[in-house]
Structures are given as C-alpha cells and as structure tokens.
Amino acid sequence: MSFKDKVISWNSKFPFDRRWRKKHQISFNSNRHREANQVDIYFDVFEDEILGSFADQISTNQKNLEKYRESGTFIDEFISSLSQEEEDSLYENLTSDKLNNYGKKPSDE
Numbered sequence: 420m421s422f423k424d425k426v427i428s429w430n431s432k433f434p435f436d437r438r439w440r441k442k443h444q445i446s447f448n449s450n451r452h453r454e455a456n457q458v459d460i461y462f463d464v465f466e467d468e469i470l471g472s473f474a475d476q477i478s479t480n481q482k483n484l485e486k487y488r489e490s491g492t493f494i495d496e497f498i499s500s501l502s503q504e505e506e507d508s509l510y511e512n513l514t515s516d517k518l519n520n521y522g523k524k525p526s527d528e
Contacts, residue, residue, distance in 0.1 A: 433457055435464040442467070 420428070430437055439460040445451050501509070 433460075435461050438464050 436457065439445075439455070440447060440452060442463075443451075445455075
C-alpha cells in the first residue's frame with residue numbers, strides 16, 4: 420500500500436479527523452493526535468456544525484425582525500412567491516370569523 424493510499428484510507432475511515440486537526444492545529448500522528456478519541460472528534464465537529472447552523476438561523480431571524488420593525492413586513496418572502504391570483508384569493512377568503520378562531524381546535528368552540 421502506497422503512502423497516498425494510506426492517507427486516503429485513513430481519511431475515508433475517519434472523515435472528521437482532518438477537519439478536527441486543522442481546527443486545533445494538530446499534526447497528524449502527533450502525541451495529541453494519537454491521544455484523541457474519534458468519538459470525541461466527531462462530537463467536536465458535529466457541535467461546530469450544529470452551533471454554526473443555529474447561529475445562522477439566529478442571524479436570519481434578527482435581520483427579519485429588524486426588517487419587520489422598519490417596514491412592518493414579515494411575510495414578504497411568502498407573499499412574493501405567490502401569483503397575484505393566489506395573493507388575492509388569500510385576502511378574499513379571509514374573514515373575521517376565521518381570524519377570531521385562528522388556532523382553535525373545533526373542540527375548543
């Protein structure tokens with residue numbers, strides 16, 4: 420097995436290892452790398468992905484909130500994806516009865 424094949428094999432077996440080593444600036448096969456546990460490495464990388472995704476969502480929500488505060492618009496993206504006929508239909512079918520009962524189950528009435 421060539422050195423290239425060993426590198427490819429290692430990275431195929433442990434797909435998060437390289438990302439973890441780059442993140443923590445750890446050399447391959449160093450003492451710290453050999454002491455590492457692949458399960459812990461996976462959780463470290465997974466945590467970064469989850470928290471990164473969560474941070475992105477918070478940022479998007481914050482931008483939407485600021486847009487709402489400035490313009491009062493919070494359903495722009497949904498409305499703009501509708502045709503004029505679909506948008507008109509939404510407003511035509513909106514009644515005070517529907518608004519008053521929004522979110523209620525039939526058994527709540």
